[in-house]
Amino acid sequence: MSGPIERRNAVGVMVGNVKVGGDAPIVVQSMTNTDTADIQKTVEQVADLARAGSEIVRITVDRDESAAAVPHIRDKLLARGVDVPLVGDFHYIGHKLLSEHPACAEALAKYRINPGNVGFKAKRDTQFSQMIEVANTYDKPVRIGVNWGSLDQELLTKLMDENAENGSPWSAARVQREAIIQSALLSAQRAEELGMGRDKIILSTKVSNVQHLIDVYADLAARCDYALHLGLTEAGMGAKGIVASSAALGILLQQGIGDTIRISLTPEPGGDRTLEVEVAQQLLQTMGFRQFLPVVTACPGCGRTTSTVFQELARDIQDHLNTSMPIWREKYPGVEGMSVAVMGCIVNGPGESKHADIGISLPGTGETPAAPVFIDGEKAKTLRGEDIADQFKLMVAEYIEERFGG
Numbered sequence: 001m002s003g004p005i006e007r008r009n010a011v012g013v014m015v016g017n018v019k020v021g022g023d024a025p026i027v028v029q030s031m032t033n034t035d036t037a038d039i040q041k042t043v044e045q046v047a048d049l050a051r052a053g054s055e056i057v058r059i060t061v062d063r064d065e066s067a068a069a070v071p072h073i074r075d076k077l078l079a080r081g082v083d084v085p086l087v088g089d090f091h092y093i094g095h096k097l098l099s100e101h102p103a104c105a106e107a108l109a110k111y112r113i114n115p116g117n118v119g120f121k122a123k124r125d126t127q128f129s130q131m132i133e134v135a136n137t138y139d140k141p142v143r144i145g146v147n148w149g150s151l152d153q154e155l156l157t158k159l160m161d162e163n164a165e166n167g168s169p170w171s172a173a174r175v176q177r178e179a180i181i182q183s184a185l186l187s188a189q190r191a192e193e194l195g196m197g198r199d200k201i202i203l204s205t206k207v208s209n210v211q212h213l214i215d216v217y218a219d220l221a222a223r224c225d226y227a228l229h230l231g232l233t234e235a236g237m238g239a240k241g242i243v244a245s246s247a248a249l250g251i252l253l254q255q256g257i258g259d260t261i262r263i264s265l266t267p268e269p270g271g272d273r274t275l276e277v278e279v280a281q282q283l284l285q286t287m288g289f290r291q292f293l294p295v296v297t298a299c300p301g302c303g304r305t306t307s308t309v310f311q312e313l314a315r316d317i318q319d320h321l322n323t324s325m326p327i328w329r330e331k332y333p334g335v336e337g338m339s340v341a342v343m344g345c346i347v348n349g350p351g352e353s354k355h356a357d358i359g360i361s362l363p364g365t366g367e368t369p370a371a372p373v374f375i376d377g378e379k380a381k382t383l384r385g386e387d388i389a390d391q392f393k394l395m396v397a398e399y400i401e402e403r404f405g406g
């Protein structure tokens with residue numbers, strides 16, 4: 001049988017106006033890298049991420065100035081018509097910031113709590129409880145986000161000691177996995193004991209190794225029905241980060257595990273933060289879970305495409321679709337399900353173009369300089385001349401207007 005395994009049945013959690021888990025589609029989220037105390041920069045980046053398609057955006061709340069900025073950031077975004085739920089990322093002093101900045105606690109749609117650094121020894125329980133109590137007061141959900149880089153060392157040591165006394169001990173990696181899972185589950189249990197509903201709890205257990213991530217989430221998913229946030233932590237830069245995240249999350253999603261995803265890419269210096277949103281969308285779309293953008297099928301090109309016309313057209317069409325989507329989404333409902341083929345020569349060009357809603361087979365080296373265009377599987381026209389690319393873009397626009405307009 002092909003296709004993903006039926007999605008795991010997780011309790012739905014409302015994060016602002018966005019549902020995570022339950023019957024909701026898998027949600028795309030992202031995180032800013034601006035100083036949250038810099039209100040204007042943070043507003044700009046959150047708006048960019050939301051415009052790119054991030055359905056939830058997380059911001060760092062690391063000190064008083066950041067916490068004080070949060071309600072202003074939320075208000076400025078709303079004034080610009082950006083109603084994306086904001087999640088506060090808290091470490092070490094979250095209990096203090098949430099208690100001392102009620103407007104911040106109210107403005108955020110969810111609090112991220114890391115049980116590994118919410119406090120140590122006796123203080124841990126008090127400080128964790130304090131954050132849960134604020135969440136209960138403001139009726140906010142939380143993500144209990146365990147990260148192996150900041151794992152609760154007391155719990156890990158306890159499990160290591162118990163394991164050492166076990167007749168058939170587990171490997172160190174397995175004990176660590178168990179500590180990550182227990183840290184999440186015990187914290188969730190504690191939150192429930194403090195009166196938090198299961199519909200207010202999302203869990204994540206992030207590690208940076210692909211195989212370990214798959215193991216830890218598969219195990220966690222089997223042991224609870226909380227909604228799960230997936231992400232490979234510290235995935236890295238460029239192709240490595242994209243491939244590692246896609247491999248790990250793709251396998252888990254195929255197993256029906258995961259209710260919201262974030263791709264943790266390290267941006268190039270000066271790079272565009274929205275890349276992480278694009279990768280998350282592409283992952284969900286190429287696997288058939290959701291549709292965000294029209295799909296452009298393009299062959300890789302080879303020795304039969306010696307001119308740059310083919311690469312330029314493929315890039316132009318993709319860019320045109322990406323930049324037009326914010327407007328088209330409103331104007332042409334359903335356009336995100338469209339497929340476009342841009343093919344380099346006669347070998348696979350006509351065949352692939354016929355499978356797309358609209359496709360063009362460009363002339364390869366040595367072929368007659370003519371480009372047949374196929375619409376809904378039928379040859380519609382043959383384009384000739386120097387401006388084949390512009391003619392095709394016009395045909396795409398006409399096709400969209402005719403099929404999705406009005």
Ligand code: SF4
Binds near residue numbers: 301343348349
């Ligand atoms: S369709 Fe033609 S140009 Fe494209 S990869 Fe195949 S043979 Fe090469």
